[in-house]
Amino acid sequence: MSYGNQFTAHTQLRLSPFFERTSKLNESQEWRRWGGYLSATKYDLVHDNEYFAIRTKAALLDITPLQKYILEGPEAQHCLDRLVTRNIGICKVGQVMYTPWCDEAGKQIDDGTVQRLGDQKFRITSAEPNLEWILQNASGMDVNVVDDSETTAALALQGPNSRAILNTIDSDSLDSLKFFWMMEARLNDIPVAISRTGYTGDLGYEIWMDPKDALAVWDLLMEKGKPYGITPTGLHALDMVRIEAGLILLDVDYVSARHAIIESRKSSPYELGLGWTVKMKKKDFIGKKALELEQARGPEWEFVGIEIEWNELEDHFRKVGLPPGLPSLAWRISTPIYKNNEQVGYATSGTWSPILKRYIALAHVKSEYAGLGTQLDFELKVEHFRKLTPIKVVESPFFNPERKRSCPL
Amino acid sequence: MSAIKSYDAIVIGGGHNGLTTAAYLARAGKKVLVLERRYVLGGAAVTEEVFPGFKFSVCSYVVSLLKPTIIRELMLPKFGLELLPLESTFTPLDHDYLLRTSDHDQTRREIYRHSPKDAEAYDRFGPLMGQIGMAVRPILETIAPNVIRPSLSDLSATKRLFDHFKALNDEQFEYLTKLMTMSSADFLDEWFEFEPLKATMSASGIIGTFMGPRSPGSAYIMLHHYVGDIDGAFRAWGFQRGGTGAVSMAIARSAKHFGAEIITEAPVEKVIVENGRAVGVALVNGDEYKAEKVISGLDPKLSFLKMVDESDLPSDFVTDIKNFRIRGSSGKVNLALDRLPNFTSLPGDGPHLRGAISISPSYDHLEKAYDDAKYGNFSQEPYIDIILPSVLDPEMAPPGKHIMSCFVQYAPYDIKGGWDDQKREAFGDAVVNTIARFAPNIKDIILHRQVLTPADLESTFGLTEGNIFHGELTLQQLFVMRPAVKWANYKTPITNYYQCGSGTHPGGGITGSPGEMAAKKILRDW
Amino acid sequence: MEHYDIIVVGGGVNSLITAAVLGQSGKKVLLVEAQEQVGGLASTTEFAAGYKCNLVNDVVKWVDPRVMKILDLGSYGLELTSPDIVRIALDINGQHILFHRNADQTATSISTHSKQDAKAWKGFTEYINNLTKFLEKLYELTPPKLPDIGLKEALSLRSMLSPVIKQGTRGLVNFMRVAPMMMPELMDEWFESELLRGALSTAGIHHITQGPFSAATGLNLLHQHVYAKGVFHNVHLVKGGTGNLAGALRKSAQSSGVKIRTNAKVKSIDVANYICSGVTLTKGESLATEKVVSGLDPRNTFINLIGAVKLNPRFHTQIRNLKFRGSAARVHFALNSLPEINGVAKHNMGTVFSVAPSISYLEKAYDASKYGQISENPYVEFTLPSVINPGFAPYGKHVLSATVQYAPYHLRGQSWTKGLKDQLKNNVVRVLENYIPNFSTLIEAAVVLSPVDLEEKLGLTEGNLNHGEMTLDQFFFMRPTMSSAQYKSPIENLYLCGPGTHPGGGLHGTNGFNAAHEILKRQRR
Structure with a gap:
């Protein structure tokens, strides 16, 4: 075995190929770890502008830290079909599917997208590394699994103006690219793949490229996007919009079955509001048997959107002489939910939605309390003291604009 | 009187x-x-001031x-x-190294460059061992019952343990059984592929015992070391x-x-x-x-x-x-150094000198060291667990100078012909030569050297056969x-x-x- | 096409027993064997013109008495004899130790090496005999599913109490002490003679890839002495060759209505949605059935015949992690005359000989295998089957069959070529010439079976003769995995009956017997 010695012990964190640009743009110099990378939490001193960029203009996010794997070979589809809950057989070339995957007990390990790059070639993305799990389950199959995490860089261009920006660059129009489809494209002769996907619940695209082209693509988008209000955006704003969109986040809203130390930390797709992704008609997939049983008896927990009732919230604060205290950032601290003073659930992430003017959260509640409109109580700290304040189960996604899915053509 | x-x-x-x-x-x-x-x-x-100004944890060296x-x-x-926490575990290799630190991302990345699969397995291995450690703790904290003539409290303690094990889940129970019976090499082979990583982890399965990493039973010793518990955090090794x-x-x-x-x-x-x-x-x-x-x-x-x-x-x-x-199998070499050792694969100062330095490049290295000892010789190329206490606590040595504590395996108590001065020095030379393979400057910076064979550990500390x-x-x-x-x-x-x-x-x-x-x-x- | 209730895959000793017992209970059973004859590890074949050999096992260490009884093997032609001298441990100076059935006679033989050891001998054999009582009871059991055992399972273990009652808790404690021991530890407690210590330690390493310095070789030593009634190194000889054991089993099974098809290699065990529905043969024929019982080893059964894709990830991991790594080779020599072994009388040749001058000799032989090499000076155990059964060789000529450890399946920097096999053979010849000086001049032909050959010929994964290492982590409720130690696999309607299950390898048939009973018991529920 020969080793190159190009690493030193002092390089602690991975740097994205966009770091050269993002580091200079990051006025706040606030960074967070994401998948071992240094990732901007916000670029401005406050994140408000970035949030509104996603919802009203265009936001540019470095999403290189996503884990990416290429599965290729005659049995690539079979392998994926066994791995994930959705039916990959019906995924056409150029289509993208969002799907969770489970262990044999039907407990969710991770979730992500599967891109069908060719008849026998797929890319799967995920929040956490999954190579070991994929390799283990590919054993005995004619499929080659490659870790693509460091060989493909990615940007997310999200927001109502995102299509217009790309249309100014790409030779082919994106007008006909449907939600959860992708296409090969050239941005000023730089080959990239563009998928109409994102983690914002808005019109948006994700652009996949060779890391060597990263800076050129960044510069191009920033230049062409300027008239459209393109804004480099960090994780703070992303966290708010993904809650508005009702999208779950691994390690925040649920724990991977591969890492949960205790049984009660694990969740099935049914318990995460992802029952729609479980395709029982499919021949076999990991966890099917357990999920069939769970489907038959109904899940114990459900994952719902909740809204904190405004008037009562305001009352709590008025009583101590304060205006309503709202979180300035999305929070991720598990917060108890009660019914008649008995705990029946917990919210895992929540945010004030500046666009909706609603205080919203995502929560695990016992199934009997998951019906739309169910009234529950939420634990709130008012000036150091804990109070219960009413909430109700509401429809999620909270924010779901027409433009997310629509096509001009 | x-x-x-x-x-x-x-x-x-x-x-x-x-x-x-x-x-x-x-x-x-x-x-x-x-x-x-x-x-x-x-x-x-x-702790003794073996050489003027140089203080050594003469025998046991980490807590x-x-x-x-x-x-x-x-x-x-x-x-x-x-x-004080030991920050890292450094395994120098001939042309590279493996450095695990207390930072999760850094360690992940370091392991990833050697094996992406291992980086993931490592993330699951630590918590699992922690869990198994928790599972064995009730045994470690129970006064062992008299099984020949059990008293009432013996019976109730046995019942408690029985219930405890019944409550473990399948996976925990399976791994616990495996840890109690397997060799550390076999156990680690189920998890990892990068040999220096496995060898270094397996080394905690041989410390203080007359076994090699491939000897059944060594996995338990590894677990025994994993239950290391400082400030409630498992596996945190410390230096006093x-x-x-x-x-x-x-x-x-x-x-x-x-x-x-x-x-x-x-x-x-x-x-x-x-x-x-x-x-x-x-x-x-x-x-x-x-x-x-x-x-x-x-x-x-x-x-x-x-x-x-x-x-x-x-x-x-x-x-x-x-x-x-009892079977003593380890020796100790304490070195007073003029300056810090310089490792070829990772030159200079750094976090790798603030933790444990493990000379365990491969299973074979450890097994061959064990083979020598099985037949009554000290290891020609021993396994060495090194720390530099003076880096963590400068008062252990005169300003600017350093001490190096080398825990060495194997040095059998029952060496052929018995231990004598000549063998002791030859053993010390074998240790220094093995370190020099990875840090060539070591030979030039040694000011003093203390070599303790198992026979010395017995006569000095009253440890029968020098078994720690x-x-x-x-x-x-x-x-x-x-x-x-x-x-x-x-x-x-x-x-x-x-x-x-x-x-x-x-x-x-x-x-x-x-x-x-x-x-x-x-x-x-x- | 005829329909069967149960199909047994493989025609080894255990498969035959399972089939026979199930046949006796009125089931319609089909047994399919890939080779042209049944027997597996109990096969006898011709290896050179006019010369026959027992492919793997020249002797039988023990047979489950329940099998002997219920299958009435005596009336189907099985004749087991027990020689008075069960083993001769060869000494370089001709001061061999003769292990007799009678402990006093053995002690006399030992006394030429050590008076003290001779004195300790009888006590040692009694000690070992007491410990094996625990295994005898344990082996009759279907292992419980741990950790969460209920009262019922706990009660099913109650037969374990009888040796405890007889010997006291101290007896159990001794068992718990000795099973995890390594050979030198056990020997240190009893004996000083290097030759004796080496000769006894061979029982601890028999057919496994561990050296005598490995913990839990104590368990393997005890495993060899179950039902030995205190006779150390006890063996039984099968009249007409080990193949006749399989022959008697075949006849017994057939008389219970079991249909046996040879030359019928199974291509796949058919499984869908974790339910087994039958088997498909390599010739393309698919046989549907209610239950399939596999006598093959777990890796063959689950990975090769079912396929990793059809297993739960966790079970797949468990199977993948099983340790096989065979390291015993066989060498059969066709000899032009009866060899003369220094210091061994002609009338004592019908036994087992061992070359194991000391524990370190054995350990050094093992060391090589750790580094993927064959032993320069291997442990050699041999018999002269032609002395025991004159029909094995042409008149006046003879066969010497040796089991050689260690010859690892996993080699480093080389492979099992003819050259390496010759080297192994030459090592054996060199070692044997210390005791049979003109040995090389007697050889007319020789055949070497490496672990790779054993894998190919007998379908033994990695050439492991026990269908999985006999170590503590693969023992009892862990054999083959915690999830399949009850002879029932996690796949519905699929059972296991081979040596890969509790209580492990050997020609004793306990696995097959237990499996059949487990299948019948589950049916009654």
């Missing part, structure tokens, strides 16, 4: 376990005397397993306990400021604070036994002390084959003790069998004679556990 002084309890041996027992007994209001043979307390956990309850109950921080001797000193001060009396340079000749009851001790100098209880912190061979007459013991017990396997654990941690020498069946509950066949050393459950390492549990048992019997 002055009038015979009388105590509630006398502890033979001022090692960390003996001192712990003494402190607990004193804390309970008993009048306690500790008798230590050497001029310094601490037994194997001792991994000291039980937090003991730290709290004996108020050790008040008496000088200060544990001022050397491991300071741990013993803290316990001694605590014991004194609670009223115990400690005498050094007071070697005990014999336990005085009258009509099958221990009534006191006689020193080599002829002094005698009376006590209601006599507690031996020595290893089982010394406690029963030397401190008392065989005729006072049942013959099957004597057979068991004679059959108790007071007896092999093999399956048949654990729990209810340690050191002998029926007498694994700190009692002995001689009424009022107790044992509290590492040769009792739960075994070796600077845990304080045997000492603490022995004290609790003694107080319960009182």
Whole structure:
């Protein structure tokens, strides 16, 4: 075995190929770890502008830290079909599917997208590394699994103006690219793949490229996007919009079955509001048997959107002489939910939605309390003291604009 | 001879376990005397200024397993306990290295560049071992029942353990079984592929024992080391400021604070036994002390084959003790350095010098080292666990100078032809040469060298055969069998004679556990 | 096409027993065997013109008495004989130790090496005999599913109490001490003679890839002495060759209505949605059935015949992690005359010989295998089957069959070529010439079976003769995995009956017997 010695012990964190640009743009110099990378939490001193960029203009996010794997070979589809809950057989070339995957007990390990790059070639993305799990389950199959995490860089261009920006660059129009489809494209002769996907619940695209082209693509988008209000955006704003969109986040809203130390930390797709992704008609997939049983008896927990009732919230604060205290950032601290003073659930992430003017959260509640409109109580700290304040189960996604899915053509 | 002084309890041996027992007994209001043979307390956990200005944790060198309850109950921080974390584990290789640090992302990335699969497995392995560690802790914290003639409390303790194991899930139970029975190499092979990573992890399965990483049973030793528990965090290894001797000193001060009396340079000749009851001790100098209880912190061979007459013991017990396997297998080399060593694969200063440096590039390296020892030679290219205490605690060496502590395997006690000066130096040379393979400047920076063979560890510290654990941690020498069946509950066949050393459950390492549990048992019997 | 209730895959000793017992209970059973004859590890074949050999096992260490009784093997032609001298441990100076059935006679033989050891001998054999009582009871059991066992399972273990009652808790403690021991530890407690210590330690390493310094070789030593009634190194000889054991089993099975098809290699065990529905043969024929019982080893059964894709990930991991790594080779020599072994009388040749001058000799032989090499000076155990059964060789000529450890399946920097096999053979010849000086001049032909050959010929994964290492982590409720130790696999309607299950390898048939009973018991529920 020969080793190159190009690493030193002092390089602690991975740097994205966009770091050269993002580091200079990051006025706040606030960074967070994401998948071992240094990732901007916000670029401005406050994140408000970035949030509104996603919802009203265009936001540019470095999403290189996503884990990416290429599965290729005659049995690539079979392998994926066994791995994930959705039916990959019906995924056409150029289509993208969002799907969770489970262990044999039907407990969710991770979730992500599967891109069908060719008849026998797929890319799967995920929040956490999954190579070991994929390799283990590919054993005995004619499929080659490659870790693509460091060989493909990615940007997310999200927001109502995102299509217009790309249309100014790409030779082919994106007008006909449907939600959860992708296409090969050239941005000023730089080959990239563009998928109409994102983690914002808005019109948006994700652009996949060779890391060597990263800076050129960044510069191009920033230049062409300027008239459209393109804004480099960090994780703070992303966290708010993904809650508005009702999208779950691994390690925040649920724990991977591969890492949960205790049984009660694990969740099935049914318990995460992802029952729609479980395709029982499919021949076999990991966890099917357990999920069939769970489907038959109904899940114990459900994952719902909740809204904190405004008037009562305001009352709590008025009583101590304060205006309503709202979180300035999305929070991720598990917060108890009660019914008649008995705990029946917990919210895992929540945010004030500046666009909706609603205080919203995502929560695990016992199934009997998951019906739309169910009234529950939420634990709130008012000036150091804990109070219960009413909430109700509401429809999620909270924010779901027409433009997310629509096509001009 | 002055009038015979009388105590509630006398502890033979001022090692960390003996001192712990003494402190607990004193804390309970008993009048306690500790008798230590050497001029310094601490037994194997001792700091000495071996060369002017250079202080060494001469024998034991890291604190991994000291039980937090003991730290709290004996108020050790008040008496000088200060544990510094070891930040990293560095495995130098011929052309590269493996460096694991306390930062998750950094370690992940480092392992990833060697094996992406291992990086993921590593993330799951640590928590799993933590869980298994939690699963075995109730055993480690239970006074081993007498299985031959169980008492009511023995039965209820057994029931509790049984229920505990029934409550484990399949996966935990499976891995626990595997850890109890497999070799560390086989166990790790199920998880990882990058050999230097596996070899380094497996090394904790051979420390202090006469086994190789491929020997069945070594996985348990690995687990034993994984239950290292500092500040409630599993597997956090620590270094005591001022050397491991300071741990013993803290316990001694605590014991004194609670009223115990400690005498050094007071070697005990014999336990005085009258009509099958221990009534006191006689020193080599002829002094005698009376006590209601006599507690031996020595290893089982010394406690029963030397401190008392065989005729006072049942013959099957004597057979068991004679059959108790001790087998010394490790040596220690302490170096005083003019400056820091420079590793070819990772030159200069850095976090890799602030942790453990493990010379364990491959299983074969460790196995070959073991093979040498099996046939009665010291390892030509030994496994070495190095730390540089002066990097963490500059007061251990004169300003700018350093000390290097090398724990070395294997050096068999029963070396062919016996240990002599020539072999000791040859052994020291083998250690230095092996380090030089990875840090060539080592030879130029050594100011002084102290080499301790197992024979030296025996003569200096009274460790039979130089075994740092007071007896092999093999399956048949654990729990209810340690050191002998029926007498694994700190009692002995001689009424009022107790044992509290590492040769009792739960075994070796600077845990304080045997000492603490022995004290609790003694107080319960009182 | 005829329909069967149960199809048994493989025609080894255990498969035959399972089939026979199930047949007796009135089931319609089909047994399919890939080779042209049944027998597996109990096969006898011709290896050179006119010369026959027992492919793997020249002797039978023990046979489950329940099998002997219920299958009435005596009336189907099985004749087991027990020689008075069960083994001769060869000494370089001709001071061999003769292990007799009678402990006093053995002691006399030992006394030429050590008076003290001779004195300790009888006590040692009694000690070992007592310990094996625990295994005898344990082996009759279906292992419980741990950790969460209920009262019922706990009660099913109650037969374990009988040796405890007889010997006291101390007996159990001794068992718990000795099973995890390594050979030198056990020997240190009893004996001083190097030759004796080596000769006894061979029982601890028999057919496994561990050296005598490995913990739990104590268990393997005890395993060899189950039902030995205190006779150390006890063996039984099968009249007409080991193949006749399989022959008697075949006849017994057939008389219970079991249909046996040879030359019928199974291509796949058919499984869908974790339910087994039958088997498909390599010739393309698919056979549907209610239950399939596999006598093959777990890796063959689950990975090769079912396929990793059809297993739960966790079970797949468990199977993948099983340790096989065979390291015993066989060498059969066709000899032009009866060899003369220094110091061994002609009438004592019908036994087992061992070359194991000391424990370190054995350990050094093992060391090589750790590094993927064959032993320069291997442990050799041999018999002269032609002395025991004159029909094995042409008149006046003879066969010497040797089991050689260690010859690892996993080699480093080389492979099992003819060259390496010759080297192994030459090592054996060199070792044997210390005791049979003109040995090389007697050889007319020789055949070497490496672990790779055993894998190919007998379908033994990695050439492991026990269908999985006999170590503590693969023992009792862990054999083959915690999830399949009850002879029932996690796949519905699929059972296991081979040596890969409790209680492990050997020609004793306990696995097959237990499996059949487990299948019948589950049916009654």
